[in-house]
Amino acid sequence: MSDSSDALGSQSCSSRLDSGFFEREVVDLARALIGCRLTREGVGGTIVETEAYREDDPACHAFRGQTPRNRSMFLEGGRIYVYRIHQSICVNLVCGPEGAGHAVLIRAIRPELGREEIAKRRGGRPEREWTNGPGKLCQALGITLADDGTCARTGPLRIEAGQAGACGSEPGAQIEAGPRVGISKAVDLPWRFRLL
DNA sequence: ACGATGATTGTCT
DNA sequence: GACAATCATCGTC
Numbered sequence: 601m602s603d604s605s606d607a608l609g610s611q612s613c614s615s616r617l618d619s620g621f622f623e624r625e626v627v628d629l630a631r632a633l634i635g636c637r638l639t640r641e642g643v644g645g646t647i648v649e650t651e652a653y654r655e656d657d658p659a660c661h662a663f664r665g666q667t668p669r670n671r672s673m674f675l676e677g678g679r680i681y682v683y684r685i686h687q688s689i690c691v692n693l694v695c696g697p698e699g700a701g702h703a704v705l706i707r708a709i710r711p712e713l714g715r716e717e718i719a720k721r722r723g724g725r726p727e728r729e730w731t732n733g734p735g736k737l738c739q740a741l742g743i744t745l746a747d748d749g750t751c752a753r754t755g756p757l758r759i760e761a762g763q764a765g766a767c768g769s770e771p772g773a774q775i776e777a778g779p780r781v782g783i784s785k786a787v788d789l790p791w792r793f794r795l796l
Numbered sequence: 797a798c799g800a801t802g803a804t805t806g807t808c809t
Numbered sequence: 810g811a812c813a814a815t816c817a818t819c820g821t822c
Contacts, residue, residue: 689813782814
């Protein structure tokens with residue numbers, strides 16, 4: 601909490617991304633989201649790890665068609681898809697036009713805004729474990745199933761452009777692509793992206 | 797620090 | 810009844 605206040609008013613950079621940003625190839629969106637900022641009610645930080653899930657990919661929840669649980673995946677790009685897994689929940693950004701089933705799973709962020717609130721919600725664990733997993737970051741930001749189907753452009757859960765400018769990571773930032781984690785199908789697709 | 801393993805709840809077949 | 814886009818813990822190096 602020392603001196604992150606630059607001379608440039610950081611608020612001017614906190615523009616939400618428009619719907620066009622979310623209508624593209626889902627693998628490209630997953631990489632473009634690296635470096636963007638995810639916040640909910642003033643708590644959040646920079647996205648550092650994502651995974652792409654395309655509707656024709658066996659590991660994607662939409663692969664077998666629409667069900668009551670995954671219906672949000674078929675809304676228009678920019679919507680939020682939240683689902684529960686075991687005792688945790690995970691957050692995705694829906695991609696593409698309405699009717700498609702593409703989405704990007706947010707796997708990790710850097711805790712930057714509302715750090716005191718995050719520490720409380722994460723039970724006083726070491727900072728390294730605050731938001732370094734899909735379920736952990738949802739707990740840190742207070743994301744619940746009630747956020748499922750909401751819109752990232754108008755709702756409380758927001759996606760903002762990266763600090764460096766238009767969108768995505770800064771020029772020259774190194775992004776590593778690798779296989780996705782925790783799946784048992786299509787394990788060889790390098791659709792996981794991480795900021796180095 | 798890293799990798800394997802068990803826990804546990806809702807959803808779909 | 811089986812499975813899961815995970816997490817926390819325990820074991821070893």
